[in-house]
Amino acid sequence: MLRSNTCGELTISDLNKEVTLCGWVQKSRDLGGMTFIDLRDRYGITQLVFNMETNADLCEKARKLGREFVISISGKVIERSSKNKNMKTGEVEIEVTSMTILNASKTPPFTIEDETDGGEDLRMKYRYLDLRRKPVASKLMLRHQINKEVRNFLNNEDFIEVETPYLIKSTPEGARDFVVPSRMNPNEFYALPQSPQTFKQLLMVAGYDRYYQIVKCFRDEDLRADRQPEFTQIDCEMTFIEQEDILNTFEGMMKHLFKTVKGVELTDFPRMTFDDAMRLYGNDKPDIRFGMPFVELNDVAQNQGFKVFDDAELVVGICAEGCSEYTRKQLDALTDFVKKPQIGATGLVYVKVNADGSFKSSVDKFFDTQKLKTWADKMNAKPGDLLLVISGEVNKSRKALSELRLEMGKQLGLRDNNTFAPLWVIDFPLLEWDEDSKRFHAMHHPFTSPKLADLDKMNTAPGDIRANAYDMVINGVEIGGGSIRIHDRDLQKKMFDLLGFTEEEAKAQFGFLMNAFEYGAPPHGGIALGFDRLCALFGGSESIRDYIAFPKNNSGRDVMIDAPATIADAQLEELFLNTVKPVAKG
Amino acid sequence: MLRSNTCGELTISDLNKEVTLCGWVQKSRDLGGMTFIDLRDRYGITQLVFNMETNADLCEKARKLGREFVISISGKVIERSSKNKNMKTGEVEIEVTSMTILNASKTPPFTIEDETDGGEDLRMKYRYLDLRRKPVASKLMLRHQINKEVRNFLNNEDFIEVETPYLIKSTPEGARDFVVPSRMNPNEFYALPQSPQTFKQLLMVAGYDRYYQIVKCFRDEDLRADRQPEFTQIDCEMTFIEQEDILNTFEGMMKHLFKTVKGVELTDFPRMTFDDAMRLYGNDKPDIRFGMPFVELNDVAQNQGFKVFDDAELVVGICAEGCSEYTRKQLDALTDFVKKPQIGATGLVYVKVNADGSFKSSVDKFFDTQKLKTWADKMNAKPGDLLLVISGEVNKSRKALSELRLEMGKQLGLRDNNTFAPLWVIDFPLLEWDEDSKRFHAMHHPFTSPKLADLDKMNTAPGDIRANAYDMVINGVEIGGGSIRIHDRDLQKKMFDLLGFTEEEAKAQFGFLMNAFEYGAPPHGGIALGFDRLCALFGGSESIRDYIAFPKNNSGRDVMIDAPATIADAQLEELFLNTVKPVAKG
Structure with missing residues (x-):
């Protein structure tokens, strides 16, 4: 010792x-x-x-x-x-x-303290030293603890973990696959899984009843700050269940996690339809730690001679409580905020509902006090509140106002990292129309079951069909999502028809799963939770990278080990591959 | 519901x-x-x-x-x-x-019964139906249970699970890597890990003290029946420990697993040096469910005029208890067995120690009863026993006799799947001489620590240096192995010298780990256990494939999903790759 x-x-x-x-x-x-x-x-x-x-x-x-x-x-x-x-x-x-x-130790390139003097790049290069710092280490300890409690809960609920393969087959749908050339099978490639979706469905066909896996998944996407080429998923599937069973089970899991890991008792998860989420929050993953719901103002704001509103598909606002004293500068900053290209509004209308009952707005020219009062009434505004209104095309306006609402929530301190507001968003549309290809795409995936009540819309209004699909959202973060799957061959065929697949195409892409469905596929459904994101939520951080021991940067590089790297010609030769020099663009 | x-x-x-x-x-x-x-x-x-x-x-x-x-x-x-x-x-x-x-279900291609009429190929193609059969399902349930108990034990011992990356860097040493072309970094490749070895050592440098992970590893090797291109490892590392601590910890884990999963109380694990294992069982993973140790006969069998023995480096035998009545046919079968190319003996000498005290041997021409009796005495043979003797070059003879010993163990029913005989094999050599390259290779890996007592042999007799390396062996199966690592820079440099690395070469191959060792690397060591093999041991099966939900065949193919497969030209183009048609051999 x-x-x-x-x-x-x-x-x-x-x-x-x-x-x-x-x-x-x-x-x-x-x-x-x-x-x-x-x-x-x-x-x-x-x-x-x-x-x-x-x-x-x-x-x-x-x-x-x-x-x-x-x-x-x-x-x-x-x-x-x-x-x-x-x-x-x-x-x-x-x-x-x-x-x-x-x-002994050389002098570290940055201080190993809670607050360090090392920049991100340096700390990533010497990740093994960064990992010594308590704030970093405690995040990985937290990750371990959550992992443990996920397993405790699921094991206790009779789920069994089954490992699915990492060397699988590339599918043309969805995000880009990472591929792995096969030496034993020249000119052929494995793909790394984007998720174990088809395998978990096969396990249900095989009768495993309740499956889970905490598993690495891979997507070769252009990376943003909160994306990693390899990420971890809590992947689950259940048999002989309905949507209600899945929601209850995983709401139970989340309550268990919050209780055991954070000592927080979560309330029952409210449920909100996708339509309501879009209408009230402009967003399919609303942050409901605070209210400030959207109020649509078309009936009271249009046809009053203000062309911007009159030409708009939607006029929609939020009421920022107690903000009537916002200064010119603050209001300008909000206008600049919504006009940023990634937010995309063309402007912002404000109405101050002053403490003395008077009104002051950026559209006083077009609307008198009485008119503005109808807005204020509709929005349940009190003296001292500030109304913020955006107009234009429906989806764009909702998106912009959603961002503004989140910004106001932040400014007003309504988005506390130690408050947790979970939510189920349900009744997602089955299909979404793709303007480019002029066809419907599956919003979740082609095996997602439509609601039986909407089946009659298959031929008449496919865009209106709702799916048995659901997302778990906490504090405005999509923690996971899933669906009840189709297990009926005829329905599956109809679905492929809707998506514009011929029988041959369906067979080529999903043949082995389709075959499996011929041999007694049970009703089943599941959910997949983003484990990295869940850890970040628990830790109160925005970045999933902090919760990964050895993350990659935005170019997909591990700067510590300097990967990826060139490989020996002999290795390429064995794999029957030649590299092609990229041609400089321009 | x-x-x-x-x-x-x-x-x-x-x-x-x-x-x-x-x-x-x-x-x-x-x-x-x-x-x-x-x-x-x-x-x-x-x-x-x-x-x-x-x-x-x-x-x-x-x-x-x-x-x-x-x-x-x-x-x-x-x-x-x-x-x-x-x-x-x-x-x-x-x-x-x-x-x-x-x-509904079509008629399955084979019966879904404990004993099925489906052949291996058919069952693999319809693996989701094979998985319905109870003997198959119970193996995956067992795997889940072992997984769970491994975690229970290690969590309880303060180990934390840390996920290490799957997209890493190719290293020229060891087995062949699977590689993953990078789209964002043209002409560069990631490699899939053969093990998280370097990352777990970095975690020790980072102060994580006790790490584990149940993790997929990848080796692009030509496959044998008990190998899979992707396999699962229980990977562990500890800091501020000595070999004794690791042996105790993982002996404890194995006892816990046997007790909780199988209700079996394992005895304390005996320890055997590598030298003893080779001398007594001709094998570094002896099956000690039964005795039948080797007895070296050079002193009593050589220089008696039998040229085969006189020319041999080693004359070595085993005593098969109660087998003196073996028939001519049985003895011929044993001779044929040891002469198989993969076993490689040139012949087999037998001596029957008959029940009446007389002797009958295949070398009666050269050895009289009195001589044979000295053999029998040396081998502690009793009347009724059968002596089986092999001679030749040391390593070859040991290997052949080891196979014969296992075969005799089987024939005599001494290798019961419900008996478990664990063992630590310790004191492995640090280096092994490679005749081809005329240099030493690290037997475990270049970071394995030599025994301090043997340090003086570094210059004089490097082949005799023993390492702080150990294997866990149960029933003749190597369940895991590990070592205490070098954490001292000077010693590491000496090791690289011994292995014939220049400083530049060492830096190029192990640069980031060498760098990390400059910043206060603690004494550490670890072990990795083959999880698939462990499950097979628990289940009493020879084949690890049975314990993998979706295994690959001997060509590395998943015949159910038909992977690997060709990918679209556009995909290759994005990856800056061309495939090269393999040239037919001959």
Whole structure:
């Protein structure tokens, strides 16, 4: 045994014990004839004390230790004179009697402290040092804890974990696959899974009843800040169930996670249809930590001579409580915000419902006080509130106002990271129309079941068919989504027809699943939760990258190991491949 | 809720309950005016009964159900007249009052029974049907249970699971990598990990102290029956430990698994040095469910005029207890066995120690009774035993005799699948000489630590240096292996020198890990266990393929989904790749 204890466990009840600790030198300070060292390991920090008077040699040696040196010390647990009540180990220190330097360290390229002086790039290159910092380490510990509780819950609910393969087959639908050339099967490629979707459905056909897997998935997409080429999914599927069973099961799981990991009791999840979510929040993943719902104003704001509104498909506003005192500058900033290209509104109309009952708006020229009052009434505004109104094409206006609502929520402190507002968004449309290809696409995937009540719209109004599809949303973040699957061959055929597949095309793309469905496929459905995102939600962070031990940057590179990299010609030859030099664009 | 109960839970205590069950039609039989159906789901089988007298329509409908149809039924739990005490549900049946056909099924291509009429190829193509068979399903359930208990144990021991990346960098050492072309980084490739070795060492440098992961690994090797291109590893690493700590921890884990999963109390694991294992069993993973150790006979068998022995480096034998009555035919079969090319002995000498005390051997011409008796004494043979002796070059003879020993163990019923004999093989050599390249290779990997006591052999006899490396062996199967790693830069440099690396080469191949070692690397070490093989051991099977839901065949193909497959030209173009037609050999 190299140590008798960790750096996180000794307390006043261990006084006078002879102990041996190992760890890293966090910091060191000389005070009078003493040298104090904070010794750190995963479990905590314990203070060491070296005394120049009683053991000059050892104290000299201690004074030469650099930050991040790895040492082993033996000594006696004694009471500290100046106690730190904020730390478990803060009442004791170790009077060191012997020390071994287990390893030296060069000076790290950035400080290993909660607040570091290292920039993102440097920290990524030396990720193994960044991982030593407590805020980073605690995120990975949190991830482990959530993983554990997910398993506890699902195991307890009779789900079994089944590992599905990573070397599968490329499918032309959906996002781009990463592919893996096969040496044994020249000129053929495996694909890395974007999700185990088809395999989990096959497991249901095989009778496994309740399946889960915490599994890596891969998408070769152009990366944004919150995307990674490899990400982790909690993938689940159930048999002999209806939508209600899935919602209840996974609402239960989320309550279990919040309770066990964060000590938070979640309320029952409200449910909102996709249509309501779009109408009231302009968004299929509304943040309902705060209200501020959309109010459509067409009937009270149009046909009053204001051309911008009159020409608009939709006039829609929100009421920002207590914001009537917003300054010109603040209002201009909001206008600039909604006019950003990625938000896309052409302008912003405001109406101040002043505390004295008077009104002041950016459209006073067109609307008198009485008119503005009808708006205010419709929006349940009180004196002191501020109305913010956007107009134009329906989808664009909703999108812009949704962003503005989130921005106002932020400005008003209504989006507290320690408040959690879960929600099921249900009744998603089955299909979405694609203008480019002039055909319907499956909004979820082609195996998603339509609502039986909407089946008669298959021929007349396919765009109006609702699906048995649902998303779990917490604080405006889509944590997961899923659907009840089609298990009936005739219905599946109709679905393929709607999507414009010929029977041959359907067979070529989904042949093995279609075959499986011929042999007694049970009713089934499932859900997949984004594990990285779930961890970020629990940790109160925006970035999933913080919750991944070795993430990739926005070019898909691991800068620490410098991957991807060129490979040897012999390797390419064995794989029957030639590389083609990219031609410079322009 | 589509069902009130599963098919595995209703018993006599549920009598008269109205229930709804869902499942697959396992089989059906008509008996008098009744029709009986075995309804199957993951949890079990429940008998349904339909009565032609009381409900003719329903009974007619039931008689038309084919095997593997998916149905939902409602009815009352009643007591069976002919009870099956071997099944939990065997005392009751359901008097069906209503039935819905949830899905029809074509006739499966093979019977869904414990013993099926389907060949391997057919069952792999329809793996989702094969997975319905109880012997297959129970193997995956077992796998889940072992997975769960591994986690329970390691979580309880303060290990944390950290996910390491799948898209990493190709390294020229070791087995062949699968590579993944990068679209965003043209002409560069990721590699899929053969193991998370370097990442787990980086996690130790980062201070994570105790890490584990149950993780997929990939090796592009020519496949044998017990190899898969993707396989699962229980990967672990610990900090501030010595070899003894690792052996104790993972011996503890294995005892926990055997106890919780199989109800078996394992004994303490004996330890055997690599040298002893080779000398006594000719094998670094001896099956010690039975004895039959090797006895070296050079001193008593050489220089007696038998040229075959006199020319041999080693004369070595085993004593097969009670086999002196083996027939000529049996002995010839054993000779044929050891002469097989993959076993490679040139011949087999036998000595029968007859029950009456006389001897009969295949070398009576060269050795008289008195000589043979010295052999028998040396081998502790009793009357009735059979001595089997092989001679030749040391390694070859040991290998051949090892195979013969295992074969004799099998013939004598000494290798019972329900007996478990665990073992640590320790003190592996650090290096092995490679005749082809005329240099030393690392036997485990270049970061394996030599034994401090052997450091003085670094310059004089590097081949004799023992490593702090160990294998866990159970019933002759290598379940896992690991080592204490080098954490000292100077020692690491010496190791690279021994392996013939220049500093530049070492940097190019292991640069990021070498860099990390500059910043306070702690003493650490670990182990990796083959999860598929562990499951097979628990299940008493030889083949790991049985324990993988969707395995690949010996050509690395998934015949169910037909992967790998060609991909679209556009996909290749995006990846800046051309395929090269393989040239026919010959």
